[in-house]
Amino acid sequence: MKILEQKIQKDGRILGADVLKVDSFLNHQIDPELMQAIGLEFAALFANEKIDKILTVESSGIAPAVFAGLALHVPVVFARKNKSLTLPENVWTADVYSFTKQTTNHIMIDHRFLSANENVLIIDDFLANGQAAEGLLKIINAAEANVVGVGIVIEKTFQKGRQILDEHGVRVESLARIKSFENGQVIFL
């Protein structure tokens, strides 16, 4: 997606060997026009699929997911993160390890908002090591729902997330695919 790649080139900040900060338009400050364009792009990519619901994870997945939901005319459910050991009842849950923050979150979805046989599209801001998407897949399996695919705003192809999702046999569509960071520049695939 050209305008997304241009935005990443212009406003993304590379930290260390493998971290890309896009907090000026996606993760802290949000560019609503860009999010609308992203939502429309996901809707076009998955136009031929039957989709009943979009799943994402708070907080940075919410903006792209709600615009995809608007374009596809389906509700959006965001999994809540919880660090505490005691979980509420009646939730689907999975553990998600963050390599960046070196913490484990429990992500949770209320049983009322994910049902057997629902066709679910996962949307998330980043695909890096695949932990969040894999956690959502685990929840979808537990609920006996069906995963239609995974829509990712920014994929770091040099980390293992794509391989993990491929092994699950899931269709993945990423709007920007980063091959590497070289001399402080983002190189797209």
Place this chain on the structure above:
Amino acid sequence: MKILEQKIQKDGRILGADVLKVDSFLNHQIDPELMQAIGLEFAALFANEKIDKILTVESSGIAPAVFAGLALHVPVVFARKNKSLTLPENVWTADVYSFTKQTTNHIMIDHRFLSANENVLIIDDFLANGQAAEGLLKIINAAEANVVGVGIVIEKTFQKGRQILDEHGVRVESLARIKSFENGQVIFL
């Protein structure tokens, strides 16, 4: 806002004396069409104000805020919640006590995303005891930015939030104003 009041009547769940759960369309599952209508309504209410930026708090404020941002053509910044005692540098911060969860969060906004003299509209999902809105006001004051007003999706008028914001001399627009819960029913003002 009639369609919002109807949605609250239909899908809201009253818990205990003063808690309204709207997790089927706002706080966990999100209705994107309703969020778009809410965003347009905020944009119409504040159409005569000069607005440079919208501030909200993760996670439930994000969906209404991004649609308001789209309608007003301004970026949205969501404050991040942090329970840890060590805070990153270069952030504006305020403590926000949650009466529902009985916990205190530090909310944080990076200095890069709020500047002196910017005209800021606050958007949030609920106004109850006013702690989140007051925390954002404190941050706006610290940044020497200007608050244009506060847009609230659901106000519980029987709690003290409105009074606190009135004392700050801030314009507040709430799309649904709840007077009371009576016999398991939501009564609007």
